[in-house]
Amino acid sequence: MAETVQSEMRHTGFLGLLQRVGLSGRALVMLLPYGWLLLFFLIPFLIVLKIALAESQMAIPPFTPLIETVEELKYQITVTFYNFHYMLTDDLYVVAYLNSLKIAFISTICCLLVGYPVAYAIAKADPKWRAPLLMLIILPFWTSFLIRVYAWIGILSNNGVLNNVLIWLGIIDQPLQILYTPVATYIGITYSYLPFMILPLYSTLEKLDNTLLEAAADLGCPPWKAFLSITLPLSIPGMIAGSMLVFIPAMGEFVIPELLGGPDTLMIGRTLWTEFFNNRDWPLASAVAVALLLFLVVPIMIFQNVQSRQGEQQ
Amino acid sequence: MPKSWFLRIGLVIGLLFLYLPIFLLIVLSFNDNRSISVWSEFSFRWYGELFRDDQLLSAAWLSVRVAFISATCAVVLGTMAGLMLARFGAFKGRALFSGMVSAPLVMPEVILGLSLLLLFVSMEQLFGWPEGRGVLTIVLAHITFTMSFVTVVVQSRLVSMDASLEEAAMDLGARPAKVFFVITLPLIAPAIVSGWLLAFTLSLDDLVVASFVSGPGSTTLPQIVFSSVRLGLSPKVNALATIVVTIVAIGIICAGIYNARQEKARRRDEQMAQQGA
Structure with a gap:
């Protein structure tokens, strides 16, 4: 009109x-x-x-x-496929890709496992509690990402807080080597991207129709079964949106593996950085970027699909 | 609070996970000892050292200026883009446009940084502009990736808002530009403010993109912080973290109080309107 x-x-x-x-x-x-x-x-x-x-x-x-x-x-x-050929034949790049895939995947699962109960708890909370709780989830996101990753160095290092607490409790005798291992990278990614998982999950769980759960309870369905057969399937769109928001950036993550992962945690973002800044090989760095993008095209399409559908629903 | 104990525990664990590391940094920033495992005494030593570090302070000032300019430009572009996606219906190339808007939200930063750097280098080769890399290239790069976030915020506000006021103004003969400035803009102002703050924070926080597109004379705060924490712990960074967290917490609490007040006023108005009718 x-x-x-x-x-x-x-x-x-x-x-x-x-x-x-x-x-x-x-x-x-x-x-x-x-x-x-x-x-x-x-x-x-x-x-x-x-x-x-x-x-x-x-x-x-x-x-x-x-x-x-x-x-x-x-x-x-002049067009050369030398860079792509080199990337496919050199183990370093293949290993870095597979490693990134593994790290991004495991971290996404961790985010889902930690984030789901939080999102569900906020969605189920008294309406007057929801806004402050959501604010608490978003607040760390406003503080520096770099500093939040850095905080984990102090927790995970050999004489760090975690090891000291575990020794003091008598659970271990010698400090565990966590910092500079892939485990530290999982923790770092899960920690940094957790709000991105919680927010889309919350917005689907909040819209969930409560009468379905009430009907299930009236018909004698135990809560855990109602959760598995009603809540979980209905929250799949939120799970997909959140997983994509975590998985895609995590695939190309540079800062977290660099600060927490140690030299053995190969990830493709790090490889790209090294090629560009240390070896000054711009064409190879570009080829790595192109290959990473090809990897991410499908997840990005899924993300955009969910994003545009949510935009229409509102 | 939710009723089920399982959810309560999940919520508490999640919040502890999010806040313990930040809390630890704040505590450590007041530790006189350099080591994290030894608490010697409460002191402001690292704050003093932080404020004597000229390199860090000038980088911080540069970052704030870059973030201010980037956020302001990103808000203008992002509002226009949000308006296009929410109000312009189907236009030619809409799918491409909405793809270009949402892709930077998830795109790995190394790809964004590399591609923008290569663009700037190619542009300099072809047109001689932008000359070298520096503040200008950082600002251009930051506008590009922060405008997507502004767009999403503005768009979702516009979509959830009733378009009937705008349509009424149009029917009464107001020109589109006037409708936008007199009606739409005041209504989406909260979204624009939060979009600006989001863009400002993202720009202030960016390490990867800035590392690619910055030049020798333009080192931003995250670059300084990164080079010092790469080698391990640095107590000065703890002090910086405490300052950042304090500013953010004050800002968010103020915003929360403001929102709550607005909500209350709105509810009161609604009640009065209902009673009147």
Whole structure:
């Protein structure tokens, strides 16, 4: 309805001129964000792809150009799949990919296991408690991510809080080596991404129809069975949204394995970082990025699907 | 509080898990001893050292300026994008646009950082702009990934809001721009404020993207913090963490009180309206 009103209006002067060439105010509003995202989000990926197909060289910038002028009006396009071949044949990259997949997967499961009871508890809580509890979940997210990861160094290190408490309780005699192992990475990722799991889970669980559970109880269904056959299946959309919000960034995580994982915790984000900053091999770093993106296309599509469906529901 | 003891325990464990590490940092920041396992005495020593660290302070000031500019631009772009997705119906290329808006929410930061750096390098080769890497490139990169978060916040507010007020104004002959500034903008103001704060925090906190696109003269606070904690514990960072947590906690509590008051006023108005009718 709003559109018909808008198209009926005829402006004079500058606006009228714009309208006559087919540019309404609407189009002008659309131009800026659309153009911005095309320039700073979509085109960069094409450039990454282009550079992944180039060769590394000692120059500024450190890669070979795609199109070279051989002589006037004669151009040469050089494409090399060397980087991708290298990545597939060198164990380091394959291991890093599989490791990232494993770490992201296990961390997502941990987030789900810790986050589900929390989200469910908040959804079941008295309405006046829900907002403060949610605020408590979101608050850590506003403090620095880097500092929160750093806090775990003090907890997990050999003379850290956890080991001291365990020794004091007499559970262990010698400190456990947790820091600089994959376990520390799982803990770090679970901790950092937990709010991203809890919030979508909460919003599905909160909308859950309570009468279904009441009906089940009236018919003699025990609570645990009602949970398994009603609540759990109905909360699957929230579980998927939350899992994607954890899994996708965790796949490319750099800071957490770098600070907590030790040198043996290979992850693809770290490999990309090393190729780029330490070896200055931009084409190989780009190839790693392209391969990571290919891995993530399916999860990202699932995420966007859930996201847009939620947008429509509201 | 929920009734089932199982859920209560789950909630308490979850909250302890979230808060114990932060609490520990706050306690340690007042420990005079460098070691975490030895408590010597209560002191403000590390706060003193923090405020004498010029490199860290200038990086902090740079980060705050970058975050301020990025958040402000991201709010303008994100509000426009949110308006497009919530109010413009089906337009050409909508699927691509909504994909581009939601992808940065989950995209690994290393990919965002690398792709933006390569864009800036290519642009400099082709057009000579932006010259080198520095504050400008960090700001451009931060606007790009924070605007998505603003868009989501503004869009969900617009979708949950009744469009009838805007339609009424249109029917009465107000131009779209006027409708937006007089009616829509005041109604979505809370979403815009929280979008700005979110963008500011994300920009202030970003390490990975900034590492890719920053130049030699522009080191942000997270970069300084990262290089000092990479080598292990650093008590100065504990002091910094305590300051950050204090500021955030005060901000969130104020926002919570403000929201609660607004809610109360709204309920009172509704009640009065019902009684009147």
